[in-house]
Amino acid sequence: MDDDNSNAFRRMSSRTRKVAPKMAAALGSSDNRTQAALARLEALENDNTGIEAVEMNDDDEASLDDDDQAYMQKRFKGTKRKTRQAKALENARKAPRTFLELLHEANLESLPPHVPSYLRAAVGPPSSTSRRHFCSVCGFTASYTCVTCGMRFCSCRCQNIHNDTRCMKFVA
Amino acid sequence: MSNVVVLDNGGGLIKAGQGGERDPAVVIPNCLYRPLTSKKFLHPTTTLSSTNEDLTSAAIRRPIDRGYLINPDLQRDIWSHLFTSLLHVTPSSSCLLLTEPLFSLPSIQRSTDELVFEDFGFNSLFVADSPSLVHLYESSRRPYGLVSEAQCSLVVDCGFSFTHAAPVFQNFTVNYGVKRIDLGGKALTNYLKELVSYRSVNVMDETFLMDDVKEKLCFVSLDVERDLQIARKHGKDNLFRCTYILPDGVTHTKGYVKDPEAAQRHLTLTDGAPPARAVETKKERDKLEVMEKTERKIMDLTKNEFDLTNERFLVPEMIFQPADLGMNEAGLAECIVRAVNACHPYLHPVLYQSIILTGGSTLFPRFAERLQKDLRPLVPDDYQVKITTQEDPILGVWRGGSLLASNPEFESMCVTKADYEELGSARCRRRFLH
Numbered sequence: 110m111d112d113d114n115s116n117a118f119r120r121m122s123s124r125t126r127k128v129a130p131k132m133a134a135a136l137g138s139s140d141n142r143t144q145a146a147l148a149r150l151e152a153l154e155n156d157n158t159g160i161e162a163v164e165m166n167d168d169d170e171a172s173l174d175d176d177d178q179a180y181m182q183k184r185f186k187g188t189k190r191k192t193r194q195a196k197a198l199e200n201a202r203k204a205p206r207t208f209l210e211l212l213h214e215a216n217l218e219s220l221p222p223h224v225p226s227y228l229r230a231a232v233g234p235p236s237s238t239s240r241r242h243f244c245s246v247c248g249f250t251a252s253y254t255c256v257t258c259g260m261r262f263c264s265c266r267c268q269n270i271h272n273d274t275r276c277m278k279f280v281a
Numbered sequence: 282m283s284n285v286v287v288l289d290n291g292g293g294l295i296k297a298g299q300g301g302e303r304d305p306a307v308v309i310p311n312c313l314y315r316p317l318t319s320k321k322f323l324h325p326t327t328t329l330s331s332t333n334e335d336l337t338s339a340a341i342r343r344p345i346d347r348g349y350l351i352n353p354d355l356q357r358d359i360w361s362h363l364f365t366s367l368l369h370v371t372p373s374s375s376c377l378l379l380t381e382p383l384f385s386l387p388s389i390q391r392s393t394d395e396l397v398f399e400d401f402g403f404n405s406l407f408v409a410d411s412p413s414l415v416h417l418y419e420s421s422r423r424p425y426g427l428v429s430e431a432q433c434s435l436v437v438d439c440g441f442s443f444t445h446a447a448p449v450f451q452n453f454t455v456n457y458g459v460k461r462i463d464l465g466g467k468a469l470t471n472y473l474k475e476l477v478s479y480r481s482v483n484v485m486d487e488t489f490l491m492d493d494v495k496e497k498l499c500f501v502s503l504d505v506e507r508d509l510q511i512a513r514k515h516g517k518d519n520l521f522r523c524t525y526i527l528p529d530g531v532t533h534t535k536g537y538v539k540d541p542e543a544a545q546r547h548l549t550l551t552d553g554a555p556p557a558r559a560v561e562t563k564k565e566r567d568k569l570e571v572m573e574k575t576e577r578k579i580m581d582l583t584k585n586e587f588d589l590t591n592e593r594f595l596v597p598e599m600i601f602q603p604a605d606l607g608m609n610e611a612g613l614a615e616c617i618v619r620a621v622n623a624c625h626p627y628l629h630p631v632l633y634q635s636i637i638l639t640g641g642s643t644l645f646p647r648f649a650e651r652l653q654k655d656l657r658p659l660v661p662d663d664y665q666v667k668i669t670t671q672e673d674p675i676l677g678v679w680r681g682g683s684l685l686a687s688n689p690e691f692e693s694m695c696v697t698k699a700d701y702e703e704l705g706s707a708r709c710r711r712r713f714l715h
């Protein structure tokens with residue numbers, strides 16, 4: 110990866126930044142801000158998001174052999190397109206399904222209403238609709254919303270910081 | 282009676298050992314990981330916070346998604362290493378007591394049974410849910426206490442994948458009363474990653490590191506408004522500001538808190554203490570902003586550290602008010618009220634008096650105090666609210682399982698391999714219901 114191990118920050122950020130691919134996709138759709146908010150919630154369940162793509166494609170075993178390693182390096186360079194597709198297809202067949210897919214298959218909606226189930230155990234919406242908003246820059250109580258991305262800020266100062274460096278940062 | 286392996290198979294941690302013992306012999310993350318320096322995914326042999334290995338940007342694969350087992354192949358691999366190399370047990374001559382999350386799906390139960398009987402060949406199996414085991418453990422600790430005498434409690438399990446409020450009555454979990462919030466330790470770590478990455482350093486790939494930050498520095502606020510004020514202060518007046526040093530990969534492979542003593546200063550705050558200065562004048566605010574600006578400039582992004590202030594309490598705050606995040610879910614206090622209200626009114630006063638907190642995410646300082654504060658106004662005045670914290674909220678479930686395994690009647694409660702072969706998964710599972 111990166112040979113310059115003396116600098117943790119550089120080490121970390123040298124990796125390709127793929128913070129939330131779903132969010133990027135969502136932002137392409139019509140209702141940007143709602144979609145982005147939903148994608149952000151979904152991202153809270155992610156494991157090491159930056160390497161999600163690799164996670165889904167790699168082997169079932171505890172070890173990746175050298176071929177796989179080489180394959181992954183190729184993937185990142187974007188070469189050998191054919192091999193990649195073949196491999197992805199092969200892996201898709203044995204890839205584990207997500208819990209939400211399994212849940213959908215279980216068809217719990219068809220159970221009679223008195224039967225306790227995963228769906229009925231959900232706590233449900235809060236009784237009060239009031240929502241506090243915190244500034245995305247400094248964390249303080251925020252009264253303003255960015256019209257572009259829906260993030261919150263508390264003051265002109267934070268708005269400027271937001272506009273200068275952070276607006277759509279998680280999407281770029 | 283054969284040897285019983287007690288396995289609390291959590292989404293975050295596996296707790297495993299021999300039934301009858303006080304503590305599990307093995308506590309490891311339920312995952313495989315691949316450090317940057319490795320080509321292969323590796324098996325953890327200990328909790329990763331206690332190794333000196335460089336886990337910077339390590340990749341992680343977990344068999345459990347949202348609390349449920351979705352990747353049996355990966356779980357088989359992890360269990361195989363667990364039974365063979367860590368516990369040294371022979372499944373064919375052992376019985377397995379396995380915890381399973383509430384409301385597991387039939388397809389997941391089937392693949393679990395296949396793993397246990399077909400892949401590992403255990404001679405018998407008992408599947409238990411966490412709330413009843415926690416209840417069992419707590420009532421055995423205080424045989425003359427209310428939990429034990431009323432055979433009733435409300436177990437609040439705030440774990441890795443989700444949070445449950447589960448009424449337990451006559452030692453069984455009351456399924457129709459259970460309420461779930463889709464937030465646990467994993468979401469909290471991810472939220473902390475998001476905040477820090479957005480505000481200072483990109484740590485999106487640093488799950489292990491940010492788990493450590495969360496465990497060492499996050500706490501629950503008793504008064505968010507007040508604490509937000511304190512978190513903006515400068516110098517010594519800011520009781521929350523602290524610095525976390527990132528690993529540099531050379532002199533230290535682990536991150537650490539710069540001044541651990543100073544990081545504990547928030548504990549001096551008591552409930553209801555007003556902020557020293559609630560209202561700022563315009564002039565003071567301007568001055569503050571100038572100071573903050575300079576402070577931000579000083580913060581060099583290439584430095585191997587980051588500062589935390591209000592993130593320390595805004596992260597655990599999610600469990601108490603998920604709506605702040607945009608989640609359409611009630612917070613913990615309301616979750617408890619709904620679980621209690623689903624039970625017979627006769628039980629309400631007893632349940633409010635026997636709330637037991639378990640799960641790693643209840644370890645944040647002031648968790649119980651805050652819950653008491655949120656819950657009290659929602660409960661009828663003539664009912665007492667009493668919240669008990671477990672001595673070790675991470676091991677509580679396992680200890681209950683260990684206790685159950687040493688019960689003389691335990692063997693008769695299990696499903697044997699022969700039963701499974703004759704009846705199949707679904708019919709065997711009915712035996713564990715009550």
Ligand SMILES: [Zn+2]
Pocket residue numbers: 244245246247248249262263264267
């Ligand atoms: Zn702000």
Ligand SMILES: [Zn+2]
Pocket residue numbers: 255256257258259260271275276277
């Ligand atoms: Zn914006």
